[in-house]
Amino acid sequence: xxxxxxxxxxxxxxxxxxxxxxxxxxxxxxxxxxxxxxxxxxxxxxxxxxxxxxxxxxxxxxxxxxxxxxxxxxxxxxxxxxxxxxxxxxxxxxxxxxxxxxxxxxxxxxxxx
Amino acid sequence: xxxxxxxxxxxxxxxxxxxxxxxxxxxxxxxxxxxxxxxxxxxxxxxxxxxxxxxxxxxxxxxxxxxxxxxxxxxxxxxxxxxxxxxxxxxxxxxxxxxxxxxxxxxxxxxxx
Numbered sequence: 046x047x048x049x050x051x052x053x054x055x056x057x058x059x060x061x062x063x064x065x066x067x068x069x070x071x072x073x074x075x076x077x078x079x080x081x082x083x084x085x086x087x088x089x090x091x092x093x094x095x096x097x098x099x100x101x102x103x104x105x106x107x108x109x110x111x112x113x114x115x116x117x118x119x120x121x122x123x124x125x126x127x128x129x130x131x132x133x134x135x136x137x138x139x140x141x142x143x144x145x146x147x148x149x150x151x152x153x154x155x156x157x158x
Numbered sequence: 159x160x161x162x163x164x165x166x167x168x169x170x171x172x173x174x175x176x177x178x179x180x181x182x183x184x185x186x187x188x189x190x191x192x193x194x195x196x197x198x199x200x201x202x203x204x205x206x207x208x209x210x211x212x213x214x215x216x217x218x219x220x221x222x223x224x225x226x227x228x229x230x231x232x233x234x235x236x237x238x239x240x241x242x243x244x245x246x247x248x249x250x251x252x253x254x255x256x257x258x259x260x261x262x263x264x265x266x267x268x269x270x271x
Contacts, residue, residue: 054198080259090248090262136200140256145191145216150200 047072049139049149057155058127066122066152068137074098079113079120080138084151090136096120127156160185164249164263171239172271179234179266181249189255190232191216192224194245195265201248207232208255239270 048071058064070079081093094104096113104111108125124131137149162183171177183190191206193216203216207226221243223235232251236243246267250260 051200078256088246088265090250092259092261095259144256145203145206145214146252146256146260147203148193148201150198 047074047139047141047144047147049137049147051135051137051149051152053152054150055153055155057157059157060129061126063123063125064127064154064156066124066135066137066154068120068122068149070118070120070137070139072118072139072141074141074144076141078140080140080146081111081120081122082136082138082148084134084136086133093122124154127154129156129158132156160261162249162251162261162263164247164266166266167264168267170269170271173240174238177236177239177268179236179247179249179268181232181234181263182230183232183251183261184230185251185253185261186229187251187253187261188229189252189260190226191250191252191260192222192232192234193248193250194218194243195248196245204234204247206255239268241270244268244270 050069077098079096083091101113110123112121134151134153136151139147165180188209192204193201202218204222205224207213248265249263252258252260
């Protein structure tokens with residue numbers, strides 16, 4: 046069975062702090078895809094990144110970076126120098142190839158000014 | 159504009175009164191899915207469809223029905239709504255299950271009294 050765990054229910058940081066959101070997944074498939082989505086207070090779901098199981102290279106996009114480690118089944122998300130606009134709920138998701146998606150419960154990030 | 163649309167956006171109804179939430183996508187996507195979002199539980203999949211006439215249960219299908227008669231439409235039907243179905247509902251589509259990211263509709267907030 047596929048499963049995604051986001052152990053941090055809520056995180057609160059002060060602006061400009063770095064913050065890491067954890068994501069641990071379970072799957073028996075060798076081919077799968079991992080995703081992060083952001084849900085700001087306005088409610089829409091915004092796609093952030095997609096990673097396939099064969100590419101463990103870390104990725105950086107501006108202040109965002111992602112660390113994929115197959116050995117620990119983790120796909121963690123770091124925001125550097127956080128800003129108030131980063132306040133949102135962040136979801137990690139798993140997509141086994143050709144099968145339905147599984148989402149984690151989400152981590153609510155509050156960035157205080 | 160490529161998008162997933164849902165209607166209605168807000169709905170208040172009474173127990174037992176049948177309702178349908180429509181979902182339509184204009185991206186020719188094969189995969190469509192319905193989720194419900196509840197506080198602390200994240201996004202839970204209700205039903206999904208790999209293609210026309212192919213649907214399958216997600217994690218929380220009880221009390222819901224779907225159909226996929228056309229590629230672009232994937233309505234969610236609550237034949238006898240109950241208060242525990244009060245939730246925020248999202249429709250999503252993707253070119254291929256598990257491989258590409260999902261595109262989400264704006265959400266439908268349903269209240270059953």
